[in-house]
Amino acid sequence: MVSTQAIRVGVIEDHPLYRAAVARVLEEAEDIELGAVADSVARFAVCRQPAGSVVVLDLKLRGIADAAAVMEVVGMGHKVLVVSAHAGQSEVLGAISAGARGYLSKDADGEEILRAIREIASGNSYVSPTLASFVLNSTRDRNAGPKLVLSERERQVLSLVAAGERDQDIAEAMSISVRTVRSYLDRIRDKTGRRRRPELTRLAIEEGIAHPS
Known part of the structure; x- marks a missing residue:
């Protein structure tokens, strides 16, 4: 029987082997309740995962992808952890700006994915140390620069x-x-x-x- 304290986690990943590997890591964690596992945002939405879950999300998906995919999943009421092979500055900042609570590259091992999920479930954010400089530099530049004025x-x-x-x-x-x-x-x-x-x-x-x- 799953503990009432278990963290509900969904997965949206279109690579079959990686999707299965992530699902296995989650299933083996005692404090994780594995929820919907899908290969696209649209198919995940059909599963009606309860709001408030942490969702491990790839960026390069069929259909809704990239920052739009993050926005869509956040709009369902979930906390998004992006795990993507694409971890350049534009991808990281775009996902964080769209509402992602965390970002890892696919070089991350199972332990780091679980650590990020637990941090996000606790209300915190988690960005891989190798990517954190993108966020810090962006914040510094935004605070130092002039305010954009659009009509x-x-x-x-x-x-x-x-x-x-x-x-x-x-x-x-x-x-x-x-x-x-x-x-x-x-x-x-x-x-x-x-x-x-x-x-x-x-x-x-x-x-x-x-x-x-």
């Missing part, structure tokens, strides 16, 4: 970009022309230096104007 309309356009809307969709939602939408986007790019749509999505997350669908 209300620019923020609205940025929010819709982060939601995955096309220029035509944004124009219809805001009752403006596609040309005006692109003018707003050009201003946002000039102010921020972010050119590509994934970079604009991350900006929206950093500014707190992107929301889970």
Whole structure:
């Protein structure tokens, strides 16, 4: 019988062997209750894992992926621990900005994964020591730098970009022309230096104007 103090943990990982290995590590831990194990965010959602679980999440998934996957799982009421083979600065900061409580590379062993899960379940955060400098440097740069100023309309356009809307969709939602939408986007790019749509999505997350669908 599972202890009432057990930590509920779900897994979203599309690599079969790694998914099975993580599930086995969790099953063998006495203080862990293994919940839904799925290969995509959509299939995990169907399992209706109780809110408040810790979810071990890969980033490069089919369907919803990267920071959007973190936002989606956080939006279900879970605490996200990203465990990904992609552990560059942009991935780490994008995931943390999207609401992840922890981040490990797939070099982490089972003990470190369990340690991170326990820290997150206790209300703390956990980032692998080899990746922590990304978060510390980003915080230092953000505190030292000037505050980004976007107009209300620019923020609205940025929010819709982060939601995955096309220029035509944004124009219809805001009752403006596609040309005006692109003018707003050009201003946002000039102010921020972010050119590509994934970079604009991350900006929206950093500014707190992107929301889970």
